[in-house]
Amino acid sequence: MEIEGPLIFRIISYDDSDDREVHVDFKEEFQQLELEEQASQFSDHVSSLKSRAIELEEDSQERHGILFVLQFLEELVPRIQVGDIPLNETIVVKVQEESPLKQLISGLQIN
Numbered sequence: 661m662e663i664e665g666p667l668i669f670r671i672i673s674y675d676d677s678d679d680r681e682v683h684v685d686f687k688e689e690f691q692q693l694e695l696e697e698q699a700s701q702f703s704d705h706v707s708s709l710k711s712r713a714i715e716l717e718e719d720s721q722e723r724h725g726i727l728f729v730l731q732f733l734e735e736l737v738p739r740i741q742v743g744d745i746p747l748n749e750t751i752v753v754k755v756q757e758e759s760p761l762k763q764l765i766s767g768l769q770i771n
Contacts, residue, residue: 663729665705666690666698684732684751691747699741706733 663669667690670683690698709730716723732753739745 663709663726665709666701667733669729680755682753682755684753686747695743698743698747702733702737702740706730706737709733 666687668685668687670685672681672683674680690701693701709726713723713726713730716726736745745751
């Protein structure tokens with residue numbers, strides 16, 4: 661699954677445990693935009709992902725991945741709109757042991 665947009669997602673696995681994290685960074689070009697442009701581009705990205713998710717089979721792994729990303733992005737929208745997030749910092753999401761997300765990313769191939 662590849663998602664273009666203002667964010668870079670990385671899945672981090674640790675050799676000594678089953679713990680996984682999703683690290684999220686804002687692309688440099690997004691960070692350089694004015695606040696209004698950031699808000700507009702971010703909202704457009706969320707809308708685009710919603711459209712893409714609707715087109716996919718309901719039980720597809722890609723759709724589940726997009727829905728996870730959408731859930732995360734929708735939490736960020738109001739914060740992006742008011743400039744409430746330091747865009748130069750990495751956001752870390754820890755994946756719980758039995759979470760559906762952990763099951764999903766276990767099957768993903770990352771290049």
